[in-house]
Amino acid sequence: MEDDDLHDDVLRQLETLRLSPERPLIVSDADEVIFAFVRGLEAYLLDNGHFMDLKSFAMRGNIRDSESGEAVSGEAVKSLINGYFSERTEHIEPVAGAADALAALSERSQVMVLSNLPLDCREARRRALVKHGMDYPLIANIGRKxxxxxxxxxxxxxxxxxLDDIPHNIASVARAANGVTRLHFIADHRLRDLIGAADDADVRTDDWDEARQFIEGRLAAAGY
Ligand SMILES: [Mg+2]
Incomplete structure (x- = not known):
């Protein structure tokens, strides 16, 4: 699939949204922005004979076998991450401040979640969002955003x-929808120190209160 193609399964979900064109729209990633993805993954790995060695902002090369200490293959990383999603999506803890900031922002904006997760985990993620006070529309995206x-x-x-933690998603949005204001956000304290601001981000912030203030400032400046 080309980077700029919209996947049919994503299009079908987008078509169900009922959004107001006149009301600001905040689109947030879930993993490492709303949910503490890496912290949950570390626990899952330990329960399944592996551990994470956070040396770079990537999963590949950083997941190791608990016994041998060897980094596992790309295929094994994929299957561990799929296992994590299918077993734990509903139980990943929310990021501090996310629910409060989004609730405050939704007073003058529409909020939705655009998350790269397997389509069959979508309902579990929906339940987690509702459980943690973030009952916003969720789109399970495929590929870049x-x-x-x-x-x-x-x-x-x-x-x-x-908002997204992954620089290539920020870059993809900059290319495809340049008018969208892009916040580079990484919740995990260790991960956030491994990379700087994404080149195509308007701002880097790793704190929900600060993100809310930034968005409110931009909205006020634009007369909203
Ligand atoms: Mg993410």
Whole structure:
């Protein structure tokens, strides 16, 4: 699949959204922005004979076999992460401040979650969002996030904001939907120190209160 193609399964979900074009739209990633993905993954790995050695901002090369200490293959990383999603999606802890900040922002904006997770984990993630006070629409995305953001931007008149931890998603949104304000956000304290601000981000912030203030400031400046 080309980077700029919108996957049919994603399109079908986007078509079910009922958004107001005149109301600002905040689109947040879930893992490592709303949910403490890496902390939950570490626990899952330990329960399954592996551990994480956070040397770089990547899963590949950082997941090791508990007995041999060897980094596992890319295929094994994939299958461990799939296992984590299928067994634990509903139980990953929320990031501090996320629910409060989004609740405050939703007073003048629409909020939705755009998350790269297996389609069959979508309901579990929905339940987790509701359980933690974040009952917002959820789209299970496939591939980079620019195409879905371009779809939304084409239908939206009011300002849009995008939050994600992964630089290539920020870059993809910059290419596909340049009018969207992009926040680079990494919740995990260890991960956040491993990379600087993404080149295509408007701001780097790893704190929900600060993210809320930044978005509110931009909205006020734009007359919202
Ligand atoms: Mg993420």
């Amino acid at each position: 620019g195409p879905a953001m371009a779809y939304l931007a084409a239908r939206q008149k009011a300002p849009m904001f995008f």
